[in-house]
Amino acid sequence: MARADGILQGAPLDALRQRHRGPLLLPGDDGYDAARAVWNGMIDRRPAVIARCRGPADVMAAVDAARTAGLPVSVRGGGHNVGGKAVCDGGVMLDLTAMRWVHVDPERRRAQAGGGTLWGDFDHEAQAFGLTCTGGVVSTTGVAGLTLGGGIGYLTRRHGLACDNLLSADLVTADGRLVHASDDRNPELMWALRGGGGNFGVVTSLEFQLHPVGPEVAAAVVFYPIDQAEDVLRRYRTYAEAAPDAIACYAMVVNAPPDLPAEHQGRPVLAIVGCHADDVDAGRELLQPVAGFGRPIAAVIDAMPYTALQTSFDAGNPTGQRYYWKSQHLTGLPDELIDAVCRYARDLHGDFTIIGIEPLGGAQGRVPPDATAFPHRSVPFSLGIWTGWADPAADRDNVAWTRDFFAAVQPFGAGAYVNYLGDDEADRVGEAYGGNMARLVEIKRRWDPDNLFRVNHNIAP
């Protein structure tokens, strides 16, 4: 028999072996357990086979094998999806970690990146020319996964979402073909790739528009005691709402980092972290007010390599710990919301927890809601409750705390962001796509009518 439930064996496996150049890992093989582990240590799924693809030909072979055997497909880029969508139970997991490459064309200000590239790879290459585009704020997040869902970062207000900078992509579709999508070729598919997630195929390369940024930018990193949080956040609100597009400042509650004075250790602190994306001297001036929202514990407002800013949260988000997230876009930062955030901030659960307020608006807010699949263009902020801890015995308590917190702030919500949805939030996919959902379903019906690509925040055909 060729196929038992969730097992790839016999002729289909032999056919895949003949076409696939990268390693194929089966349960029990050396490296299988390491390859199925992702950023969120709560994810424990066992694919029938892990195909470590070396390029588009391997991706085509693995997609064909899954479709022929009737098995689901999952795609691993950076492995950062909190819901663990990179890994499937009993299906074909396409591991793109060997497809990490970046080619920069500095004259045309464009870059191509492989489907498994990380933002650290991308910024490293592009910054050699003083160029980049909007990426995530942690360097080990995947370029494809982040961009396909939208992509928020320090440059969002200046240069749009990551997906607004996506010019074209090559992807292997459900029928196993390699297809090019751009505004000229397959424009409907291109529209869907700008925010529609991994629903339409396996992206093997992405082409981006680059902008002059860095290599040094003016950056602010300011820590306030948690007992000043109510006042600091009100001043942050006033500042962020009036800031020029070049400025993006995040407000984040974190456990005090080790370099802060002893009296703050073991307690949460409020960090304002941000940058000015253009001129360094002007940026330094414009960021000065950030140190005056209260009486800071520590404040640095100075020039910093953009690549250093882009790695400054890496250590605070360690791989393999346990994570549970809730998040939503916000219509604003009313006093009642700030007070609720501060109440939960004082009772922060989990050693790796971050409560994050991300600034939106600016350039990304001027894109019409139906110009790309990402519809939430008029919201000024986004709120993330990103709970993280080490001890499995604390799972129940930390999940309950996150849900309680979310329930308290939900009345201020204005939609979901697909890249932050957890595994238990399939019912919020409609909230993520809003008025663009019907068009996405139409495109899904055309390109993946049997929903081969369903291990994701799924748009059902």
Ligand SMILES: Cc1cc2nc3c(=O)[nH]c(=O)nc-3n(C[C@H](O)[C@H](O)[C@H](O)COP(=O)(O)OP(=O)(O)OC[C@H]3O[C@@H](n4cnc5c(N)ncnc54)[C@H](O)[C@@H]3O)c2cc1C
């Ligand atoms: C520590 C951390 C920091 C983050 N920071 C930000 C941030 O600053 N801004 C932001 O917007 N988001 C951020 N995110 C969320 C992030 O955008 C999503 O988790 C995203 O899904 C990660 O992509 P990935 O490739 O790393 O993840 P993976 O788990 O590998 O992939 C997630 C999903 O993306 C799709 N996918 C990935 N690669 C491909 C591909 N080549 N072709 C087709 N589909 C693909 C698949 O559906 C897959 O299931 C962060 C997440 C973490 C854990």
